[in-house]
Amino acid sequence: MACRQPLTPVLRQLARTTSSELGRQSSRAQTFALARRATKASAASTSRRCFSTTRQRALKSTAPTCQAQSKDDFTSTKYPELKRDERFACLTPDHVAYFRGLLGESGSALIDGVTGEAAADLAPFNSDWMRKYRGHCQLVLKPSSTEEVSEILKYCNDNLLAVVPQGGNTGLVGGSVPVFDEIVLSLGRMNQILEFDEVSGTLVAEAGVILEVADQYLAERGYIFPLDLGAKGSCQLGGNLSTNAGGLRLLRYGSLHGTVLGVEAVLPDGTVVDDLSRLRKNNTGYDLKQLFIGAEGTIGVITKVSIQCPQRPAAQNVAFFGLESYEQCQRAFREAKGQLSEILSAFELMDEGSQALISQVTGTKRPLESTYPFYCLIETSGSNADHDSEKLQAFLESVMEEGVVADGTLAQDETQLRSLWTWREGITEALGHLGGVYKYDVSIPLAQMYQLVEDTRTRVAEAGLLGDTDEYPVRAVVGYGHMGDSNLHLNISTRRFDARVEEVLEPFVYEWIAERQGSISAEHGLGLAKKKYIGYSRNPTMVGLMKQIKGLYDPKGIMNPYKYI
């Protein structure tokens, strides 16, 4: 009994390991200790909802490191139109000496490639996890307090040194990696949870706290973090706020613009913006903290966060459906809202292409016997398991009887619940294993949402780029996403880099979205990837206003330069 671990992997995975890995299993303790080992060996093939601590790190270790990349992989080579801003000073040993004096000599506070050789240590900070972008940064600073951040930024501002703030570096648009020789300001050492009010559910933490750590801390106290996403094992709260991450719980708990109560941030001139309010209501003038949420580090660095956390639901259920058409998915969504209303906590959409790729990469048994063009995953969260499952049963029966869904399954235990979630959460990782991916994270009115995937697929196929064999650069065009939030992820999985693919996709995709008043970036942000395309979703006046704000808080433009603003 004692060996029952909350995070141990699943029996099913164990069932697949070979006998040579395992001896006799006379006791449970042995069995499950072995199970853990066996599944570790099968590594990243099993990512699960509450078990993703090492997800992205595992990915990194299986991927070629930065050093294996060729010289051409530098962002500056790939995007020759980007020119280093000559106003910025080049790093000198004097600068490094100042930072050493400030942060101390220890290697954990500073990685210095200016006065010594540190390419290997710098590599993970220079490149994003998708390995699409790679900068030339020579200095990484890891402050451990707001005061240090303030001193660093003030010095950089005075000396015209460009800075890129970096959290868990799990972004998908290249916003958190340098382009040229910007200094990386990593918040990873500011990882303390500062206070938690068990009555109101207000959590105050430093920006470098890893999302999953915060969520586990809250779980022990009966609360839940209002944000959840696939990269939770690596991403940090500061980065989550800076990119206004959306994720899987948005349908239920709303966006960070609503749940964040306060922010402490540092402006480029060293000013500490202390807006770390713990109050739900505070109508006293401009709500300036909102500027930092989603700013992607262009006007300052978030150092502390205060956030309202809801009660953790006592009962969760997950159902997984196969559907014959996108129209049926919409009907299922309407029905789910109608019949499950207050307990509905996620409604996710996946197409057959995305599921086939997961199955190809992980080799896991698929949840349903037959294949369908679409799948939906529904999660309910509530306080009373009996009440919830009664509601869910009634809902399932009605959608089955009316023929809205063709087939489906309902998780019978916690293990099944987690493995069903991997069929949604594991898509990004599975695609990453197969090669380069063009990712579009878009928001489109629900009725036309999937049309984008079909139109893109047709366009790529007509250009003769899509096929099952090696001669075609594109493996698949797939779509999945948060149907509950009208948020689609359009992914184009490629076998190799081919300039023609990008020409076919862009600006086609953006124009398609602009025609329908959609957003070209629903939750991933703009970063470098979508810098050119901001105009498709924001008019010139809006962009002009943003530039005014940028000019006001960061007049010298040292914060995260070359990116969207």
Add this chain to the structure above:
Amino acid sequence: MSALRILVPVKRVIDYAVKPRVNKAQTGVETAGVKHSMNPFDELSVEESVRIREKKSAPGGVEDICVISAGPTKAQDVLRTAMAMGADRAIHVETKPDDDLEPLTVAKLLKAAAEQQKSNLVILGKQSIDDDANQTGQMLAGLLGWPQATQASKVEFGEGDVVSVTREVDGGVETVRAKLPMIITTDLRLNEPRYASLPNIMKAKKKPLEKKTLADFGITGEKRLKVLKVTEPPPRQGGGKVEDVDGLISKLKELGAI
């Protein structure tokens, strides 16, 4: 070959993914408000029975798959799950909520049930993950006087009621053969249990579920064992983080390791 009448005992246990907590009185673990589901080894038994039917691996075919569980009213949930996976019918032997049956009592109950249901194959999980006794299957074989193949990782049928069972042993596998009627207990690599499909979950609601008591089988739940105390394992000594190599060296010196 005779048609198979398979009896599959299943147990409702605290969900595998939940960390159990010892109650304050140290007499057992907290079960109130804790998520329960089918014992994972029993899931393998149900899956195997259904596969024997679906794959027509037994020459005589499968006439009946009956699942049986002794436990509180809630145990019917796991019986319904088993029927959603493909079992034909279920027997629920209702016991009082805190009446924990000992392996010998369960084995006696199953002996009576196997005789009553005219079963010729009983497939049990090798153990339940809450008590970890790993005794019931063996005791049942003894009481019935049937051959037993424990910890099966593969089950094959031959002519003339012969069943070959592969079991994992130290450093390899062992294949044993016996004739029906017999007892098989399942191990982890036997199969990968399916997800119950929605249509089957609904059908399972209409499948027959018989309610019985221990007395119907002539069993009294007498106890031979007394639980003196249940305690948690000693908490893990927390590790510490060091800032750098120098920190590590000084820490190791401090602990007298170098």
